[in-house]
Amino acid sequence: MVAADGAYSALATNCGMKWFRYNYQQIAVVSKITTEIPHFGRAFEKFTEHGPLAVLPMSNNFSFLIWCISNKQHKEVSIWNKKKFSQELQNTFGWKLGKILNIETRYFYDLWLTRAQSHISHRLALVGNAAQNLHPIAGQGFNLGLRDIVVLSKIITQALYRNIDIGDYSVLNTYQKHRYLDQYKTIKITDGLVRLFSNHYLPLIIARNVGLFFIKYSTFLQHLLVTTILNWKTD
The missing domain is CATH 3.50.50.60 (FAD/NAD(P)-binding domain)
Known part of the structure; x- marks a missing residue:
């Protein structure tokens, strides 16, 4: 099996x-986003003071967002409405793919290292x-x-x-x-x-x-x- x-x-x-488990004290915010400029299959990763931010290419010009934040930021970020979240993401990620047009449902995951x-x-x-x-x-x-x-x-x-x-x-x-x-x-x-x-x-x-x-x-x-x-x- x-x-x-x-x-x-x-x-x-x-x-x-x-399992061996280690808590990174970070949260991953994940979502599907669309941007003004097509990604053309490119992936981006930016290192911030709270954790990495990755934007990964998907089909139909969607991108997959993984934004790692600290546990302390979790409560603040979780109550941001879509407009506020989009503005903060734009400020952090920049304009490599132009304006962020839409952000779909956001999910929050605790980040751990686990190994059997x-x-x-x-x-x-x-x-x-x-x-x-x-x-x-x-x-x-x-x-x-x-x-x-x-x-x-x-x-x-x-x-x-x-x-x-x-x-x-x-x-x-x-x-x-x-x-x-x-x-x-x-x-x-x-x-x-x-x-x-x-x-x-x-x-x-x-x-x-x-x-x-x-x-x-x-x-x-x-x-x-x-x-x-x-x-x-x-x-």
Whole structure:
């Protein structure tokens, strides 16, 4: 059985799985928005003093908004009407996509890092958010989940080819061992970015701004960053 039912997986919970959890003390405000200028498939992310703001392309010229705010801001932001929210979002995001024309229903989610203490149990494997749920700062939770599925599929195929029971512990343990390093590295990178950009220590602020400047204008550094984060090597 594969638990792929998202964060706080009911299936995994019923099978006795336990999670490590860390509260980032942040809230993600998510919504679907439309803008004056088409996104042309472009994604944007801006780092604010309270957390990252991402605008991701969707079909039909919609964009998906993920705006991370502090817990302290939650009460204030939640009572903003659509006009006030649109104005504040425009001021924070800027005019890269022109005027923000419409904001649909807003949803608020607490942001936690969660990771299953084990990703396998008796004839059970966890994938995606059922195995680990990341902060959206680098947008890597989905990619990590896809790599879980790719690796599990390969291992199941190999077991079938060798006429081995795919639910056998040896097969499931192979999956867990193959995924550990990638999961560990991606979680560390994502968690490190959250802590880096939520730290208000002045020398650190200067250092990260200099780093972002060099990444912005260096094709080599951009390629290195993307290769490191995406990590599509699943062998």
